[in-house]
Amino acid sequence: MVDDDPGMRALLCRAAKHAGLEPFEAGSMNAALVRAHEVLPIGVVTDWDLGDGHGGQLFEMLKERLGEEMPGILLTARAEELDDEDKKPFLDVLEKPFELATLLDAFRVIRWRARPKAVSGRELQPVVADILGADPIAEGDG
Helix, strand or coil, rough: CCCCCCHHHHHHHHHHHHHCCCCEECHHHHHHHHHHHCCCCEEEEEEEEEECEHHHHHHHHHHHHHCCCEEEEEEEEHHHHCCCCHHHCCCEEEEECHHHHHHHHHHHHHHHCCCCCCCCCCHHHHHHHHHHHHCCCCCCCC
């Protein structure tokens, strides 16, 4: 969770935990790069305006270091000012202010995309159930 606003980072971290993710936070592009080296994130959620750079630069650097398949979500109050090339690398672009439900859905997609390839459907059931809002199928019921 990368945002220069501590209140927004706190909200993002609470929402990420609710969506089943373990969030790590940073308040700038440089802090995020250092933090990413420590924790090896499975995805990135970043504001566009970071003070020492922008979310697009950060996301490109992280993908170079951690893999092109890493999903990213861009948060911005200026979505209409960004061109399609700025938005293209991100899985989703959420314009501030956004609905909490929209943010939770985006986090669930990151969780889904970042999961290791499943050997069987049984390994995916908790995530599918979370996305669909149903209880997981009990072992042996499937």
